[in-house]
Amino acid sequence: MTKFLSTGRGNTIKWVFLDALTMVERNLIRYVRLPQLLIFSTIQPVMFLLLFTYVFGGAIRVTGSYIDYLLPGILVQSAVFGAIQTGVGLTEDLTKGLIDRFRSLPMARSAVLAGRTLADTMRNVFVIILMFIVGSFIGFRLGGSISDAMTAFAILLLFGYAFSWISATIGLLVKNTETAQVAGFIWVFPLVFASSIFVPVETMPDGLRHFAEWNPISVTVQAARAFMLGYTDPAEAARYAWLALAWIGGILAVFMPLAIRLYRKAV
Numbered sequence: 001m002t003k004f005l006s007t008g009r010g011n012t013i014k015w016v017f018l019d020a021l022t023m024v025e026r027n028l029i030r031y032v033r034l035p036q037l038l039i040f041s042t043i044q045p046v047m048f049l050l051l052f053t054y055v056f057g058g059a060i061r062v063t064g065s066y067i068d069y070l071l072p073g074i075l076v077q078s079a080v081f082g083a084i085q086t087g088v089g090l091t092e093d094l095t096k097g098l099i100d101r102f103r104s105l106p107m108a109r110s111a112v113l114a115g116r117t118l119a120d121t122m123r124n125v126f127v128i129i130l131m132f133i134v135g136s137f138i139g140f141r142l143g144g145s146i147s148d149a150m151t152a153f154a155i156l157l158l159f160g161y162a163f164s165w166i167s168a169t170i171g172l173l174v175k176n177t178e179t180a181q182v183a184g185f186i187w188v189f190p191l192v193f194a195s196s197i198f199v200p201v202e203t204m205p206d207g208l209r210h211f212a213e214w215n216p217i218s219v220t221v222q223a224a225r226a227f228m229l230g231y232t233d234p235a236e237a238a239r240y241a242w243l244a245l246a247w248i249g250g251i252l253a254v255f256m257p258l259a260i261r262l263y264r265k266a267v
Contacts, residue, residue: 015108016108016110016111016114019107019108019111019115020108020110020111020114020115020118021115022107022111022115023111023112023114023115023116023119024115024118024119024122026115026119027089027115027116027119027120028119028122028123031123038123038126041081041082041085041123041127042126042127042130042131044081045074045077045078045081045127045131046130046131046134048074048077049070049071049074049131049134049135049138050138052070052074052198053066053067053070053138056198057070060198060199062199062200064229065139065140065141067135067138067139067140068139068140068141068143068229069225070197070198071131071132071135071140071228072152072221072224072225072228072229073195073196073197073198073221073224073225074131074135074197075128075131075132075156075224076156076159076197076217076220076221076224077192077197077217078124078127078128078131079124079127079128079156079157079159079160079163080159080160080163080188080191080192080217081188082120082123082124082127082160083120083124083160083161083163083164083166083167084163084167084181084184084185084188085120085123085167086116086117086120086164086165086167086168086171087167087168087169087170087171087172087174087180087181087183087184088167088171088177088180088181088184089116089120089171090112090113090116090168090171090172090180091171091172091174091175091176091177091179091180092177093112094172094175095175095176095177099112109263109264110260112263113168113259113260113263116164116168117161117164117165117168118161120160120164121157121160121161121164124156124157124160125157128153128156128157142228142229142230143228143229143230144227144228144229144230145230148227148228148230148237149227149228151227151241152223152224152226152227152228155220155223155224155227155241155244155245155248156220156224158245158248159216159220159244159247159248161248162247162248162251162252162255163251165251165252165255165256165259166251166255167180167184168255168259168263169255169258169259169262170183170184170187171184172259172262172263173262191215191216191217192217194208194211194212194215195212195215195217195218195221196212196215196218196221196222197217197218197221201213201218216244216247216251219240219243219244219247220244220247222240223237223240223241223243223244226240226241227241
C-alpha cells in the first residue's frame with residue numbers, strides 16, 4: 001500500500017493525489033482479502049431485481065417490458081445502497097483507531113475521505129456491470145446505442161459518488177458503525193421507494209407524486225432510462241441528464257465540504 005506514498009512534498013497537488021491513490025488501494029485490497037463484503041453487496045440488488053421482476057412484475061403496468069423499465073432503476077438503487085458503505089467504513093476506521101494512525105503518517109488529511117469515496121465508486125462499477133449482465137440474462141435489452149449506455153453508466157457512478165459524501169457525513173456525525181448503517185438506510189429507503197424505480201410516479205397520490213417526480217433518485221432513474229432504452233426525443237434525455245447532473249453537483253457542493261469539516265473535527 002505504501003508504494004504510492006509521496007516522499008517529496010514540494011508539489012501539493014501531486015502529494016494529495018498520490019496519498020488519495022494510496023487510500024484507494026488500501027480500501028480495494030480490503031475487498032480482496034474479505035471477498036464476502038463484495039459478494040453480499042451484490043446479492044441484495046440481484047434479489048431486488050429477481051423478486052420485482054417475477055413476483056411483482058405481473059401486477060405492475062408499464063409501457064413495454066417491465067424488466068426494461070426496472071433494470072435502470074435497480075442500477076441507481078445499487079449505486080445508492082453501495083454508497084451507504086462509505087459511512088460504515090469510515091466509522092469502523094474511527095472506532096478501531098485507524099484514523100489516528102493515519103494522522104501520524106506524512107499524508108494529506110483529505111486523502112482518507114477521497115480514497116474511501118473513490119474506492120466505493122470503483123466497487124459500484126463492479127456491482128453495476130454484474131447487475132447489467134444479470135438483467136440481460138432475464139430479458140433486458142438496450143434500446144439505445146453503446147455510447148448512450150456508457151453515458152447512463154457515467155451518470156449512475158457520479159450519482160453514487162455524490163451519495164457517498166452524504167453517507168460519509170452521516171458516518172462522521174454518528175461515529176458508530178451500527179448506528180451509521182441504520183441511519184444510512186433510514187433516509188435512503190423513503191427516497192428509493194417514493195421514486196420511479198419500481199412503479200410509474202403517475203400511479204401515486206398527488207402529494208407523493210410531486211415529491212417522487214423531483215426526487216433526485218427519480219430524476220437519475222429517468223435519465224438512465226432515457227439513454228439505456230433509447231427514448232425517441234433527444235431533448236427529453238438531455239433534460240433528465242442535466243437535472244441529474246444538477247442534483248449531483250448540488251449534493252457535492254453541500255456535503256463534500258461538510259464531510260471534510262466534520263472529518264477535521266473528528267481527528
